Amino acid sequence: MGRMTHSSLPSKVVLDRGKYMIDLPTVTWVQEVSAAGAIQLNGWAFVDVGLTVPSEIFLELFSRRTRAVQWVKAERCERKDVATHFGDPELTYAGFNARIDLEEMYGEYGVRVYQVDDDHTYRSEELVELRIALQEYEKTVREGLAKKFLRGNGLEIGALQRKLSVSPECRVTYVDRMSLEELLQHYPEMARFDLQRPDIIDDGETLGTILSETQDFVIANHFLEHCQNPIQTIENLLRVLKEGGTLYMAVPDKRYTFDNSRRLTTYATLADTRRLGRRADIQELYAEWAREVQHTPEESVPKLAKQLSSERYSIHFNVWTLDTLMHFLLRTREDFGLPFAVTAVVSADNEVVFVLTKNLEHAC
Numbered sequence: 001m002g003r004m005t006h007s008s009l010p011s012k013v014v015l016d017r018g019k020y021m022i023d024l025p026t027v028t029w030v031q032e033v034s035a036a037g038a039i040q041l042n043g044w045a046f047v048d049v050g051l052t053v054p055s056e057i058f059l060e061l062f063s064r065r066t067r068a069v070q071w072v073k074a075e076r077c078e079r080k081d082v083a084t085h086f087g088d089p090e091l092t093y094a095g096f097n098a099r100i101d102l103e104e105m106y107g108e109y110g111v112r113v114y115q116v117d118d119d120h121t122y123r124s125e126e127l128v129e130l131r132i133a134l135q136e137y138e139k140t141v142r143e144g145l146a147k148k149f150l151r152g153n154g155l156e157i158g159a160l161q162r163k164l165s166v167s168p169e170c171r172v173t174y175v176d177r178m179s180l181e182e183l184l185q186h187y188p189e190m191a192r193f194d195l196q197r198p199d200i201i202d203d204g205e206t207l208g209t210i211l212s213e214t215q216d217f218v219i220a221n222h223f224l225e226h227c228q229n230p231i232q233t234i235e236n237l238l239r240v241l242k243e244g245g246t247l248y249m250a251v252p253d254k255r256y257t258f259d260n261s262r263r264l265t266t267y268a269t270l271a272d273t274r275r276l277g278r279r280a281d282i283q284e285l286y287a288e289w290a291r292e293v294q295h296t297p298e299e300s301v302p303k304l305a306k307q308l309s310s311e312r313y314s315i316h317f318n319v320w321t322l323d324t325l326m327h328f329l330l331r332t333r334e335d336f337g338l339p340f341a342v343t344a345v346v347s348a349d350n351e352v353v354f355v356l357t358k359n360l361e362h363a364c
Contacts, residue, residue, distance in 0.1 A: 020045035056116035068258035074098035152216030157204035161193035256350035
């Protein structure tokens with residue numbers, strides 16, 4: 001019990017019905033749960049007085065940040081207090097407990113209870129919200145590398161709720177493709193976060209308003225995986241850097257994120273995208289996202305994929321592991337003559353942090 005799973009619930013008729021409670025204080029917000037280890041959630045749930053308590057019970061965790069859904073199998077346990085309160089001895093085993101491993105989780109999650117019997121699945125309303133903090137070593141890695149390598153004036157692209165902490169002598173200009181108000185409208189799940197207001201509205205993949213060779217650094221954390229044409233994006237990020245400037249990127253490793261069941265992005269796909277100027281597999285990627293990340297029933301996948309595409313919703317178009325990401329960067333430098341040297345690489349929790357230095361001598 002307890003390990004996060006990405007399997008769907010049994011295929012049943014889903015009903016919004018039941019009586020349920022999670023044993024927490026009256027405040028329904030748990031702030032800054034440590035990401036090291038696990039937490040235990042206990043409570044009780046049943047369908048109705050006089051009915052048999054469903055034997056199977058799950059917790060659904062819905063990420064505010066990614067919209068991904070994950071499941072935790074719970075175990076039934078004795079709750080004589082529930083049976084006494086409702087006057088029904090059949091409710092003696094209406095209790096449940098679930099262990100939630102936090103190692104692959106970050107951000108805010110809504111929690112629902114699902115009970116399953118032979119014919120139906122009974123879904124609760126949202127019972128509690130969890131905020132799961134960064135692991136301390138991940139935060140230390142990010143900030144330590146920033147303080148070591150970043151100096152002068154630079155840009156941060158797509159900071160949203162997690163802008164990078166830099167040395168006091170750094171001056172950062174924040175860039176995003178939408179205004180703060182538009183970001184909140186596009187990502188309603190971000191409403192609870194304190195988002196960084198952009199100073200410049202620009203496409204981070206092109207930086208069309210930024211002059212060449214004007215920046216001492218560019219920060220692009222959890223950005224490259226969202227780029228349809230990542231090779232061209234890196235070219236543009238390097239373009240705005242001065243000689244010797246620093247490109248600082250944190251990129252998720254799919255093995256430790258909600259992308260773990262998705263196919264790896266091939267180098268050939270990205271090289272073809274750069275040469276053709278367009279991504280040929282966009283619709284396939286939206287369908288895969290709907291299926292593998294949002295766990296949408298197969299019959300509903302085409303509709304959701306079409307909706308996400310029409311909204312230009314920013315999914316992870318690229319999926320890498322540490323080794324395939326390294327291969328991508330080095331092969332890109334070789335094949336397209338990109339002028340950078342790899343200065344530092346650190347794998348921390350669910351991401352890999354790269355520090356690249358613009359060096360014209362490395363251009364082919």
